[in-house]
Structures are given as structure tokens and as C-alpha cells.
Amino acid sequence: MSNKILIISGPTATGKTDLAIKLAKKYNGELISADSRQIYQGLNIGTGKDHPQNIKIHLIDLITPHQSFSVAQYQKLAFQEIAKIHQKNKLPIIVGGTGQYIDAIVDPNKLTYSIKPNKFLRYFLNRLPNSTIQKIYQILDKKNFESLNNSEKHNPHRLIRKIEIFFSKKSPPSLLKEGMGVDWNILHLSLTAPTSFLYPRIDTRVQKRLNLGLLDEIKKILTQYSWSDPGLNTLAYKEFKDYFSVGASLADAQSKWTFDEHAYARRQLTWFKKQKNISFIDISKSKYQSKIFTKVNKWYNLS
């Protein structure tokens, strides 16, 4: 066997981790995080690393807040972890809310992932107005520029990445050469709920994290890192920048943070909605957990 992978995804505050821990116990599994923020050391309360200490979760606490990270790196590491867990004849359980990271596992054939970021180019382009970036890309690659939708044309990150790809030498090696992902048997469960159900849960969790001492954690982080470090561009941290640096009110920071969490949850729902081969589980419905265990059980024992 040993080609099965269980994925638990979904927006924030749906109880993914708790569920995944239960599943891991029952099915002899090991957890792999798919979370772009829990990879940062020191960002604990704000990113929700509140799972029991005796539970091992792979791919968290990988780097410090002044380092940057990306999907391609995640993909590589996740493949390694999956392989290790399979070798132990255990079930890898991917749990997280970063849709892009999960996508890199489910659909690994992303050719451009081998094209590395060009720091110099990014530094240069990042200080230009978007209209100029557009013109540059238009001149370089008129055809592709015109095929972009409105959202992409106004998105400097995406435009810069496209320019980066244009300048790189073509013919990126396919990851499929390594044979990763070709024979996996994946069950992808995505937790979901109406926003009217999610928002109150988010709100209480925000309050809870403040009570747990988030502000002290931020204070401590600020002794070593600065607001411009990539790790601090994270919900639960970035909203407190004005509070700490300009003396803005705590209430404003908290409500800003809360609303950012709502918007984040919406984006996640939008992302997962259009992914293929997902079973959605509405956690606002009763007995959703038993539905999950039934589904997993059937999948685990068959095939």
C-alpha cells in the first residue's frame, strides 16, 4: 500500500488540526502542515500553533521571520516528508489552509516552480508604478500580456513574476521526472461552513489569542525582528504595527485583525471551492465528524 495521502483543508477556524490529530491517531498517521505562516519560528500564538505538545507536526517552525519562503520550497520538503512517512508504512495527513501549498502536492506538475525568484529584478521592479510594470511586460510579451485578466494586470506581484519567468532560460525540468505524485491515492476533505457560522468563531478565537498573551509574543519578536521582515507580514501581527510603533489604539488593531481574518476565510473558501476532487464537509451541520470518519474509513480500507 503506502501510496495514500489524506488531506484536510479548509478556511481558518474550522478545526482542521483537531480533526487531523484524531485521524492520525486512528489511522496511524503523521501530520504535515500546509500552512505558510506556521513555518515561522516564534510566531506561535498568532498563527495558532496551539496543538498538544506531544503531537509532532512536520513542516512547522522551519525558518526565522526574516527569511522568505515559497511554494516551490514547500513542495520539495513536503514530497520528502511524504516519502519518509510512506516508508514507515504510515499515513501522511496534510493539514492546512494554504491552498496554494496543497495544490502543489495534489497537482505537482507546475513547470514554472523550477524558475527561481530573481531578487535583483524584483527589487528593481518593485519600486516602479504598476502602469510601468505593465508596459514592460507588454513590450516583452505582448501576446501573454493581452491574455491577462483585469485582476492580473493590476497585480504587481503577478506581473513581476511573469517578467521573471520571461527572462529565465526556458525548458524547466519537470518535477514529474522524479515520479512524484503520479501514483498517489489522495483523499482530500475540505471543511467548510457558511460565513455566518465562521465569523463568530473567528471573533472569539481572536479574543482568545489576545488573552493568551499575543501582545507579549509580538513584543518579544520585535526585539529581534522588524516590521519589514517577511514573517511579520502575517495576520495577527501586521495589524498591530501601528499599535506598537505609533501608539494607535488596541481596539482598532483588534477590529482590523478580526476583519482581516474574515476576508482571509473568504479567500480560502473561494480557493477551495474551485479545486477538483474535493469532498466538502460542512461543519455547521450536525454529525459532520462521523461523516468524515465514515468516508476516511471507506477510503482507507478499500483500494
Added chain:
RNA sequence: GCCGAAGUAGCCAAGAUGGUCACGGCACUGGUCUGAAAAACCUGGGAUGUUGGUUCGAGUCCAACCUUCGGCA
């Protein structure tokens, strides 16, 4: 009870001398995404406290009423 100020979407808020049924921001909605993704973007709907009056025409002027805030009692 009297005097003053104010009432524009869930919240904040613009609106020279009355004239395209009203600027924005937040929230909320739907969407985009191939090495920044808890990122970075695109999109949509919703309002002039109430009732009258003046006027060709009122958020803008007048009256009454209602509500809120401040002061005096």
C-alpha cells in the same frame, strides 16, 4: 422643561452660492491566482430621520415632529 448643535448605507464620512437622485474609507458580496499566497489583486450591491412646505428643481432653504449629544435648570 428651556437653550444650543446634529441627524447622509451596519460604521466613519464628503457634498461652494439649492441643479447630472450623492466622493470616499471600513464592513459585507462574488471572483483572480503555476517560487511573495495569512501575499498581491479584480468586482458588486446598499444611503439623504419623519411629515409637510417654498421652488421648474432640495441632502442643501422653511415648519412641525422624532432621535442623539452638549449646556442650563
